[in-house]
Amino acid sequence: MRLPKFEYLGPKTVQEACSLLAQHGDKAKVMAGGTDVLNVMKERKIRPEYLIGLRAISDLSYIKADADGIKIGALTTLTDLANSAVVKEKFPCLAEVPMKMATVQIRNMGTIGGNLCNAAPSADTAPILICLGAKAKIAGPKGERVVALEDFFTGPGKTVLGKGELLVEIQVPNQPAKTAGAYLKMSRVSVDLAIVGVGVVVTREGDSCKDIKITLGAVAPTPIRAKKAEAVVKGKKIDDALLEEAGKIASQEAKPIDDVRGSAFYRTEIVKVYTKRAIKQAMEQAK
Amino acid sequence: MKRLIHLKVNGEPYEVAIHPYRTLAEVLREELDLIGTKEACKQGDCGSCTVIMDGKTVTSCLTLAVEAEGREIRTIEGEAKNGKLSPVQQAFVDHGAIQCGYCTPGMVMSATALLEQNPKPTEHDVRMGIAGNICRCTGYTKIVEAILALAEGGKK
Numbered sequence: 001m002r003l004p005k006f007e008y009l010g011p012k013t014v015q016e017a018c019s020l021l022a023q024h025g026d027k028a029k030v031m032a033g034g035t036d037v038l039n040v041m042k043e044r045k046i047r048p049e050y051l052i053g054l055r056a057i058s059d060l061s062y063i064k065a066d067a068d069g070i071k072i073g074a075l076t077t078l079t080d081l082a083n084s085a086v087v088k089e090k091f092p093c094l095a096e097v098p099m100k101m102a103t104v105q106i107r108n109m110g111t112i113g114g115n116l117c118n119a120a121p122s123a124d125t126a127p128i129l130i131c132l133g134a135k136a137k138i139a140g141p142k143g144e145r146v147v148a149l150e151d152f153f154t155g156p157g158k159t160v161l162g163k164g165e166l167l168v169e170i171q172v173p174n175q176p177a178k179t180a181g182a183y184l185k186m187s188r189v190s191v192d193l194a195i196v197g198v199g200v201v202v203t204r205e206g207d208s209c210k211d212i213k214i215t216l217g218a219v220a221p222t223p224i225r226a227k228k229a230e231a232v233v234k235g236k237k238i239d240d241a242l243l244e245e246a247g248k249i250a251s252q253e254a255k256p257i258d259d260v261r262g263s264a265f266y267r268t269e270i271v272k273v274y275t276k277r278a279i280k281q282a283m284e285q286a287k
Numbered sequence: 288m289k290r291l292i293h294l295k296v297n298g299e300p301y302e303v304a305i306h307p308y309r310t311l312a313e314v315l316r317e318e319l320d321l322i323g324t325k326e327a328c329k330q331g332d333c334g335s336c337t338v339i340m341d342g343k344t345v346t347s348c349l350t351l352a353v354e355a356e357g358r359e360i361r362t363i364e365g366e367a368k369n370g371k372l373s374p375v376q377q378a379f380v381d382h383g384a385i386q387c388g389y390c391t392p393g394m395v396m397s398a399t400a401l402l403e404q405n406p407k408p409t410e411h412d413v414r415m416g417i418a419g420n421i422c423r424c425t426g427y428t429k430i431v432e433a434i435l436a437l438a439e440g441g442k443k
């Protein structure tokens with residue numbers, strides 16, 4: 001399908017982009033890599049009069065390490081995230097995520113900011129980032145603000161971004177010693193969107209799990225924390241019975257729907273199994 | 288409103304007046320007559336429209352031509368030099384990695400970029416590298432064999 005008609009605007013700075021967005025309001029749409037937004041435009045689900053391309057804002061593509069952790073520019077591509085030496089070193093569980101997504105071409109084009117702002121319940125970068133306690137830095141007409149990524153999503157395709165606001169940076173804090181994570185994605189083939197995604201980050205102490213965060217993707221209107229399942233595991237020695245219990249509780253916290261990719265029943269069963277496996281895998285990594 | 292843009296394709300400069308809602312695939316095929324690049328799904332799934340931009344593969348059906356301005360674009364037309372097929376093209380011919388040929392331009396671009404970034408890929412690397420290119424005909428085996436033959440130092 002061809003694209004509907006629009007005017008293209010290519011701001012050079014974040015401020016310019018925010019003021020164009022504020023000025024054109026609902027008539028404008030932002031585009032990063034375009035892998036989501038151009039498809040929904042081709043399908044005529046949206047018909048913006050103005051497309052604001054962020055590509056010319058060169059200072060939004062970076063990965064920087066500092067004393068607090070790492071900062072990832074919103075325009076960083078999924079390929080650059082996967083290849084980043086600092087991400088591989090500090091957060092291997094995050095570096096592994098893009099390789100479970102899409103195709104080489106789409107990873108070369110698609111950005112981390114686009115994946116998050118698109119706010120698909122199945123967005124693959126979200127679960128592990130939420131488990132790592134990542135924050136989203138937002139720029140807008142009134143200046144900058146920072147929100148926990150966990151509070152960023154408000155519904156399918158919806159975020160806390162207000163009028164004229166852009167996501168500019170994702171901040172991932174350093175983790176305590178003996179902390180590691182795992183993201184397990186169930187899909188027909190890896191190119192496909194997740195039927196279920198389970199992200200887990202654990203802090204290990206001997207054979208016990210000192211701290212844990214579990215985030216489920218594609219089983220609710222937004223990615224969700226499975227806090228009851230976390231409580232089951234936290235501070236305990238990990239054994240098979242406990243993992244079984246954690247999986248069961250997590251599957252009760254999931255609120256999946258039936259769709260073309262899978263039934264609610266199937267998703268619930270997969271959450272049970274994948275939560276168990278992800279905790280096991282993260283505990284292994286955290287040794 | 289149409290705008291005048293400058294594209295560099297296979298080393299050649301082009302100047303074309305286009306609407307901003309035209310994709311790179313459309314402009315290559317319909318304005319520049321470079322019809323080697325194919326389109327099928329037009330939504331980023333099949334890879335038949337794959338071109339190399341600044342050294343990395345992209346699906347030209349999801350790339351705006353206005354955003355390709357000033358970047359180095361490579362299409363299948365530029366791969367054979369002086370009437371001689373590129374090593375990847377020759378390997379596809381030698382291994383029978385082509386049936387109807389519709390996926391071939393995109394497949395060759397993906398294989399070329401893969402080998403440029405990773406000259407000694409494993410079979411797994413090759414399969415991951417072409418995961419974004421769908422072939423209805425060959426069952427992939429011969430394509431993978433063709434690429435792996437080059438990975439092992441060009442033996443046929």
Ligand SMILES: Cc1cc2nc3c(=O)[nH]c(=O)nc-3n(C[C@H](O)[C@H](O)[C@H](O)COP(=O)(O)OP(=O)(O)OC[C@H]3O[C@@H](n4cnc5c(N)ncnc54)[C@H](O)[C@@H]3O)c2cc1C
Binds near residue numbers: 039117167190193
């Ligand atoms: C074949 C194919 C396979 C895919 N597979 C996967 C997959 O396995 N997993 C997965 O999670 N996704 C997948 N996707 C979806 C998509 O590629 C990713 O979500 C990608 O990361 C989107 O990034 P983008 O830069 O292309 O976003 P865009 O399409 O440019 O933008 C997406 C949305 O975010 C908004 N936006 C973008 N950047 C900003 C910003 N900085 N501030 C405010 N708003 C912004 C846009 O307005 C738009 O609404 C796939 C897509 C295709 C075509």
Ligand code: FES
Binds near residue numbers: 325346
């Ligand atoms: S036509 Fe572009 S990916 Fe299928």
Ligand code: FES
Binds near residue numbers: 386422
């Ligand atoms: S050879 Fe026919 S689609 Fe690949």
